[in-house]
Amino acid sequence: MAAGLIVVGTWLLTRVNGLLVKWFVRHLANRALSAGSGPWRVRSARLKEGSTTIREQRRRQRVDAASKMVNHLVSLVMWIISLIVVFHVIDVDAAFYLSSAGFLGAAVAIGGQHKVNDYLTGLLVLLEDRYGVGDTIEWESPVGTELSGLVEYVGVFTTRVRDAKGSVHVPNSQFNMLRNMSQEPVVTTLRIRVDDTPPMHRVETTLKDLAGSAGLTEVLFIDDIASYREVTGEISIDVATSRPLEPKEIDRLVRCAERVLQEE
DSSP states (O other), X not given: OHHHHHHHHHHHHHHHHHHHHHHHHHHHHHHHHHHTOSTTSOOSOBTTOOOHHHHHHHHHHHHHHHHHHHHHHHHHHHHHHHHHHHHHHTTOOHHHHHHHTHHHHHHXXXXXXXXXXXXXXXXXXXXXXXXXXXOEEEEEOTTSOEEEEXXXXXXXXXXXXXXXXXEEEEEGGXXXXXXXXXXXXXXXXXXXXXXXXXXXXXXXXXXXXXXXXXXXXXXXBOSSOSEEEEETTEEEEEEEESSOOOHHHHHHHHHHHHHHHHHO
16 A cells, blocks of 8 residues: 555645746746746757747757756656665565665666766757757768658657658757757857958958957857948948847957957
8 A cells, every 4th residue: 555655645745846847947948038047048049030929939948948857857867866765565575575676777878878878968958959840951861871850859869850761869969060050150240349450351351350359258159240331430341150149249259359450
């Protein structure tokens, strides 16, 4: 009777835990988003993602998927503890049975290594925004074949990708190297005040030299200057970066560029 109550109690506890984990992860994500920092901010813009509604939907997909992964891990720990308690209640020596089935435990441990790797990789994919539902990705299979497809679902251990032939279920750990074809550079307009209008190549060299300097270590420029417009006492420049620039980064970049160009 007691063992049955423990099993039922554990089952109910895992259901409540799922709701609490989802609320907690969403709460942390919303706080990080309002602060403009943390793993849930937009790492890189996507093609055809101009709408803030679409961006919010994609963020919620990442948050919900991450909460499910955390819930699976916590639930597994709960069931293991529950099993040990049940053995104790029914007066069964769990250590004897586990040691007797040592070969089985070793086999499970060896096979579980890959699952742990898949789990951790999937969690990092969501936190780092490597790819998400709706992204088109390219990756290399274990035999060296290049594959591509549309991400349909990011699971605990596998990612489901659809191509022209159907759905492919790929272990998360196999995405060691991939290219996200849906990510695009972010174009930002910089307005730099100058006395004498410098040539475009000088401005471009100055900006690229500033990338990686103090306060701008995460700023990475892609390709050349997209647009260069001269205005009285000011130049307007469109630059492409790997991720959206924060206001403080834009301000620091403009001030440093103005100072360098005035000194030349």
